[in-house]
Amino acid sequence: MFEPAVNSGFILSIVVHISIFIGALIALLCYLTKKDARIYKHMKVLSGPPGLPLVGNVLSLIGPHENILGTVLEWVKVHGTCFGGYLVNIPYVVVCDAYSVEKILSSTTHINKGNDYEKFLKDWLGTGLLTARREKWFHRRKLLTPTFHFKILEDFLPVFNNHAQILTAMLENQVEQSDSFNICPFISRCTLDVICETAMGEKINAQIGGEEEYVKMVTGMTDILLIKGITPWYRNQYIWNLTSMGKLEAKYLKEMHDFTDKMIRYRKSDRKRKSISERRNSNANPSPAANDNLEGQKTRRAFLDLLLDVQENDEQFTDADIREEVDTFMFEGHDTTGANLEWVILMLACNPECQKLAYEEIQTIFGNDMDRDVTTGDLKELKYLECCIKETLRLYPSVPFFIRSMDQDCALDERRIIPKGSSVVISPYLLHRHSAVFSNPEKFDPERFFIENAAGRHPYAYVPFSAGPRNCIGQKFAMMEEKVLLASLLRRFKLEPVDTVETVPVVPDLILRPKCGIKVRLVSREMK
């Protein structure tokens, strides 16, 4: 008599649990459908290329990576400068007109980066400035902005000049063996040397074969991240961890973090040592300049030192925080400038009349002196060269697209709303090819950036460094570095084309790069 009672209680309990489970499932489905229906309604208005059920537009983007830009340019021609689509189940809106770009970038509401940033960069960069979410980002940006002050950047000029000298020496050696060659590895090693010394205060001598392992890791990591990003099945962490690349990534990450940690420890103990001797010194001599060492020379401070200064005033700013910012500078400050320099070299080689104007400007400033360091005053005078860099960034923006994830709706007008829950892709590559803003857009024409020609242009029509509150914090640094390197290069060599725009496939990796490098011919200038 007793047993059936137990059984009926047991059955009742199962029924209740199953009902709760089914109820919860229905509620979840209702919520998701309602949420998706809302997004879907707005996405329909932003109609873009038709996709397939379940996969959306993914299949159109599979294939040789260099075809992606062409595909998206075609979409813009057909669907206009603001359209939506799905990558699997993720709603994306591509915007590439100045008006819509301003709506997103000028706002402090749409400040969060796309989810992919965290997914791919978090293991390496933590949640530093590039990837940080709203509150953390506001705090960090405020903390770090002073470290990019012009006065501080001026202190890096000797570093830029020193590595420019090494670059030209290495190229002279190369020219003796063969005058036409792929210049990209030379540029990449040079920008890596610059960023290591300015970010960490450490010379790694990549240009002359030093710290080979570290150089291999930094360049290898960006390649690995790209493969991980574009291969759909590698997006699954379990599958990725089983691959040889996943294992290599884990090894690189550990060793690169160890390297940055070592630098932090080293600079910290160096500061302790110096502050003891400075205190002793200031007792003996009460007025030495803050940055002078015992020999009276000005000691150069790296970003890492400036971050350690921040830490002295803010105990919450830990060593781990410092590491993620130093790693972020290493990532953002190396390939971006390197790729831009490579494209400038191609543009000047292929446009001899522009190269001639750039060289004439350099001659006016430096005369026939090939060795003099570039000064702050010279940087201001290198106006045409700056226009060449800007025009190259128009055609070949180092960061070909960036993504914001929408935490709120953004109304473009009464009809079109970019819905909360979607991701917005902003592509300078597409934006900068707007013929209404840049006539004959494929033509390399530095004069577009003469003050009188740029006047009246929409401020969000040209955004190679992004724009608004979350723009590139390193843009002045990049401009200074590039001007120094290019002025030094052009003083010594005339550039002649081997590759041309037509022969160099453009690959929109994390960075917009030439697929197989850029071959140029360097001709030494004959003046002593």
Ligand code: HEM
């Ligand atoms: C030609 C060179 C460069 C270009 C074209 C460039 C471009 C950009 C772009 C487009 C962004 C926004 C990315 C996004 O929203 O996802 C960005 C952000 C950033 N860049 Fe640069 N960059 C360059 C050089 C540098 C350098 C030299 C540094 C550091 C030394 C640097 C540090 C950063 C950082 C830290 C951010 C994140 C800023 C934030 O979110 O607040 N960049 N850069």
